[in-house]
Amino acid sequence: MSNLNVDTLFLIFEEIQYNSSISNVRNTLYSCLLVNKTWCSVIIPILWKNPWSKKKSNNNVIISHLSNEAKENLSNKIKNGNNASTILQRPLYNYVSFCKYLDFYYLDELLYHYTSNIERSKQSFIADEIWKLFINQNSKFTHLKITSCFYDPLFLIPGAEHCFSELKVLKYYSRDDQKLLEWLSKISKSIKKFELLCEWSSEITNLIEAQTNLNSIVLHKLDDKLDRYLTEISIDDFIGEYNGYIQSIYQNCPNLRYLKLPLIDDEVSELEILLTKCKCLVELFIIGAHDYNIFLGWDELFKILVKSSPTSLFKFNFYFKYRFSKLETFKMFLDNWKGRQPMLLQTNIYDKNLLTLIKKYIDEGIVKSHNIVRGGLVNNFEWIQEYNNGYIYTI
Numbered sequence: 001m002s003n004l005n006v007d008t009l010f011l012i013f014e015e016i017q018y019n020s021s022i023s024n025v026r027n028t029l030y031s032c033l034l035v036n037k038t039w040c041s042v043i044i045p046i047l048w049k050n051p052w053s054k055k056k057s058n059n060n061v062i063i064s065h066l067s068n069e070a071k072e073n074l075s076n077k078i079k080n081g082n083n084a085s086t087i088l089q090r091p092l093y094n095y096v097s098f099c100k101y102l103d104f105y106y107l108d109e110l111l112y113h114y115t116s117n118i119e120r121s122k123q124s125f126i127a128d129e130i131w132k133l134f135i136n137q138n139s140k141f142t143h144l145k146i147t148s149c150f151y152d153p154l155f156l157i158p159g160a161e162h163c164f165s166e167l168k169v170l171k172y173y174s175r176d177d178q179k180l181l182e183w184l185s186k187i188s189k190s191i192k193k194f195e196l197l198c199e200w201s202s203e204i205t206n207l208i209e210a211q212t213n214l215n216s217i218v219l220h221k222l223d224d225k226l227d228r229y230l231t232e233i234s235i236d237d238f239i240g241e242y243n244g245y246i247q248s249i250y251q252n253c254p255n256l257r258y259l260k261l262p263l264i265d266d267e268v269s270e271l272e273i274l275l276t277k278c279k280c281l282v283e284l285f286i287i288g289a290h291d292y293n294i295f296l297g298w299d300e301l302f303k304i305l306v307k308s309s310p311t312s313l314f315k316f317n318f319y320f321k322y323r324f325s326k327l328e329t330f331k332m333f334l335d336n337w338k339g340r341q342p343m344l345l346q347t348n349i350y351d352k353n354l355l356t357l358i359k360k361y362i363d364e365g366i367v368k369s370h371n372i373v374r375g376g377l378v379n380n381f382e383w384i385q386e387y388n389n390g391y392i393y394t395i
Helices: 006-017 025-031 037-047 051-063 068-072 084-088 104-115 120-134 178-187 202-209 245-252 265-277 298-308 327-335 352-363
Strands: 101-103 143-147 169-173 193-196 216-219 232-234 258-263 283-288 315-319 343-347 367-374 391-394
Touching (some): 006 037, 025 037, 051 104, 051 120, 101 104, 104 120, 104 143, 245 258, 258 265, 283 298, 327 352, 343 352
Parallel strands (some): 101 143, 143 169, 258 283, 283 315, 343 367
16 A cells, blocks of 8 residues: 555545544544655645644644744743754744645634744744745635634735635634625635624625635524525534524524424424414424434424414425334324425435325325435425435335
8 A cells, every 4th residue: 555656645545534433533644654755745735734623733833934033033931942843943844835724813822822922023023924834825725714813904915815715614703804805705706615703794795795606604693684684594403502593593584484403302392483483484394303311302393383384384304313103293293284285295214104104195185295315414405406325215
């Protein structure tokens, strides 16, 4: 294997990097560095793609890239400390040039650590040198995280337009900077994922509209200026505390048409309120939680769907974590759907009893169609679509 060509090695190590079955990927890659120079030259760019994931050990290496003049301006504590040999010697590779992720929060931490105990004029000089290491005509970033730690105009740094012209992920956790957002709208057109933690503005709208391949927007807080216009919300998993997220939706998103969310017993009553308030809801995708101390009892859910579903709602996707055993309640749900718009139904398990039951209601015209989606969760709300590693069985 040590004689494989560079392209093949790169593909293998890239696969290792994203292999969730390996408990410590970085240590696995580090263990391969000493095989030979070829392996080393392939692995180092992978390890340094995101240096902030191992920031403590990488910070000294980053500082070692500074000019001798900049290093002379470091405090004596740094120059004479335990890591002085790493900092003062020239690095074997231009490690910083391999960086594809730029995180202003961690970069600000690095600047503070190495400049906080020296006079202000030297602080400014070293900070400029560090920025030049990352932002220049030879760098090209795919991931950018902007935080309130950053105060200088990014677009005034030489080489910045080149660096950020091919962004794939933008995390914007900062104040509403009109000029910065306008600049990003002009030079970054390839963003696929946009995370936002700030007040909504017309500049953010323009940045989103400028993208040609955007497929994910993550909002870390609901905004009154935006929420009333939201028609689609997709939540794939629980993040942090479970309480309150459904309440936030029905209080702020009256025009919601499509909703995908995980559900536990404690939130079923909140879902009932949502059904009564979101009168435009067309499709509901329920992911039934059943793990450790969180779970969903489907009986109460089906009763609430019968009682409180708005007349617009007729598309349902039920994702069961385990085998489904609530046939009687599900039968009650379908019985009470008679007289409403015929249901479009998706489930994720192949259960003969469930299929026989659904077939009966298809024959009666209560269910218009039923798809079984196996092997992956639906990515969006298009009814007929491709699925991740999945198959569609249509009755």
